Amino acid sequence: MPTEQEKVIKALQYAIQMEEDGKAFYQQSCGEASNELGRKLMESLAKQEDYHRAKFQNIYESLRKEHAWPKVDFKVDGGRTLRTVFAKQTEEGPVCAPGNDTELAVIQRAMKMEGDSYDFYHGRSEQADSSAEREFYETVAAEEWEHKLILTDYYEYLKEPAAWFVKTEKPSIDGGV
Numbered sequence: 001m002p003t004e005q006e007k008v009i010k011a012l013q014y015a016i017q018m019e020e021d022g023k024a025f026y027q028q029s030c031g032e033a034s035n036e037l038g039r040k041l042m043e044s045l046a047k048q049e050d051y052h053r054a055k056f057q058n059i060y061e062s063l064r065k066e067h068a069w070p071k072v073d074f075k076v077d078g079g080r081t082l083r084t085v086f087a088k089q090t091e092e093g094p095v096c097a098p099g100n101d102t103e104l105a106v107i108q109r110a111m112k113m114e115g116d117s118y119d120f121y122h123g124r125s126e127q128a129d130s131s132a133e134r135e136f137y138e139t140v141a142a143e144e145w146e147h148k149l150i151l152t153d154y155y156e157y158l159k160e161p162a163a164w165f166v167k168t169e170k171p172s173i174d175g176g177v
Contacts, residue, residue: 004129005067011124012060018117019053022046025113032106041154045110045147052140059136069133074140107155114148117141 002010026046033039055074062070118141125137156167 005063008069008129008133009060009063012056012063015056015120015124016053016060018120019049019056022113022117023049023053025110029106029110032103034100034103038103038154038158041150048143048147052143055140069128069130069136071132072136074136104155104158107151107158111148111151111155114144114151118144118148 023046026042026049029042030039030046033042055072059070059072121137121141121144125134125141128134128137156163
């Protein structure tokens, strides 16, 4: 029967692999993007996956040496970087053409990956033995959820750009003079 320490180490190994796989997926997806916004969004997501992987790797190495969850300096931006990329691009450019089926499928896969990551990290937060471990997993889970929301927004943008702008911008017709 594995010890709690072994379970935590195994979970960290799994998290590192998920983040590596996510980075590789987003890097490959840059080529699938039909517009600059998609490429920038995928590049930003790849960087964030790499940042997460590095944090998990540091925790893993520390845990193997010290046998206790370390204090982690983990700064997240709550999706501000990704939302800024999205907002800037939609402000700068006209409504893009709808995404093709391949690109939409890539975004759907990315949304599922982020949702699965959220589920895993949220589950780990509930199993955590220390408050530092719990807080770390809760923070990562929240960031993965934010990634999913941003990808969902981008999916809607690609699926029906004009409808997305109407919903997001909430334009009104002013009949006044």
